[in-house]
Amino acid sequence: MVRPHARLRLGKFDPDDTAGFEKGDKAQTHLEKNIARMDELQYRLYAESQRALLIVLQGMDASGKDGTVRHVMSGLNPQGCRVTSFKVPSAEEAKHDFLWRIHQAVPAHGVIGIFNRSHYEDVLVVRVHQLVPKSVWSARYDEINTFEKLLTKNGVTILKFFLHISKAEQKERLEERLKDPNRNWKMNPDDLKERKRWDDYVKAYEAALGRCSTSAAPWFVIPSNKKWFRNLAVSQIIVETLERMNPKFPKPAFDISKLKVK
Ligand code: AMP
Ligand code: MG
Numbered sequence: 001m002v003r004p005h006a007r008l009r010l011g012k013f014d015p016d017d018t019a020g021f022e023k024g025d026k027a028q029t030h031l032e033k034n035i036a037r038m039d040e041l042q043y044r045l046y047a048e049s050q051r052a053l054l055i056v057l058q059g060m061d062a063s064g065k066d067g068t069v070r071h072v073m074s075g076l077n078p079q080g081c082r083v084t085s086f087k088v089p090s091a092e093e094a095k096h097d098f099l100w101r102i103h104q105a106v107p108a109h110g111v112i113g114i115f116n117r118s119h120y121e122d123v124l125v126v127r128v129h130q131l132v133p134k135s136v137w138s139a140r141y142d143e144i145n146t147f148e149k150l151l152t153k154n155g156v157t158i159l160k161f162f163l164h165i166s167k168a169e170q171k172e173r174l175e176e177r178l179k180d181p182n183r184n185w186k187m188n189p190d191d192l193k194e195r196k197r198w199d200d201y202v203k204a205y206e207a208a209l210g211r212c213s214t215s216a217a218p219w220f221v222i223p224s225n226k227k228w229f230r231n232l233a234v235s236q237i238i239v240e241t242l243e244r245m246n247p248k249f250p251k252p253a254f255d256i257s258k259l260k261v262k
Contacts, residue, residue, distance in 0.1 A: 002213035017223035034235035035075035041242035046080035048247040049110035051155040059163030062173035085116040141211040158217035163224040
């Protein structure tokens with residue numbers, strides 16, 4: 001977890017780290033247990049319908065955002081779950097403030113929302129490519145903090161995961177996308193251009209994670225070179241958070257003992 005107000009250096013975190021875990025049956029069993037537990041807790045969150053959980057996924061191209069949705073959220077009930085992928089803003093979206101499209105996608109009470117990319121793009125790609133003047137993007141860190149505070153006050157617990165891969169790992173994954181016909185579709189020629197801006201992205205991520213990690217909406221740096229560990233770490237943090245939220249089945253508003261099915 002990124003300490004609030006800390007000056008963050010991503011170079012200090014090893015993307016190969018597995019926190020002492022080893023790949024294999026044990027890790028797989030642990031992941032499966034987490035997924036099953038998420039399902040139980042989501043059911044209670046949905047029944048309670050008083051609070052929501054928002055999971056934000058960010059990371060460089062090929063860092064595993066899609067894979068995390070596919071492998072970690074696989075046990076969730078689609079009825080209580082909402083995944084939103086944020087792309088280049090549409091013509092309509094671009095005519096509004098940067099949080100307009102985000103706010104509409106925030107999960108309602110009872111729902112787990114997953115953001116595949118997010119409002120953070122507006123201080124990442126936008127900063128790296130100077131898509132708006134510095135005076136505009138630099139004000140956004142505070143605007144994001146205020147926005148997230150509004151959400152948490154309204155019962156939305158926020159978890160933000162930065163999927164941390166190395167530049168070498170990205171190279172392997174992009175090469176794989178070129179080689180493997182089943183992965184060709186994932187290839188975007190722009191990713192190769194973005195790769196050249198790696199260091200700029202690192203700086204932008206360090207600023208975003210450092211300035212926008214708060215106790216209410218913390219950022220987590222997830223070592224993600226090993227996909228199995230990434231899945232384990234993300235699922236573990238989600239389960240622990242849902243356990244802490246401890247959603248409860250609502251008490252019926254009527255006298256159950258007086259009802260009889262005839
Ligand atoms: P992908 O996640 O591979 O589908 O790509 C989505 C693309 O949309 C990425 O290149 C993002 O950087 C880009 N994108 C997302 N949000 C924004 C934004 N607010 N402004 C500009 N580009 C964005
Ligand atoms: Mg992409």
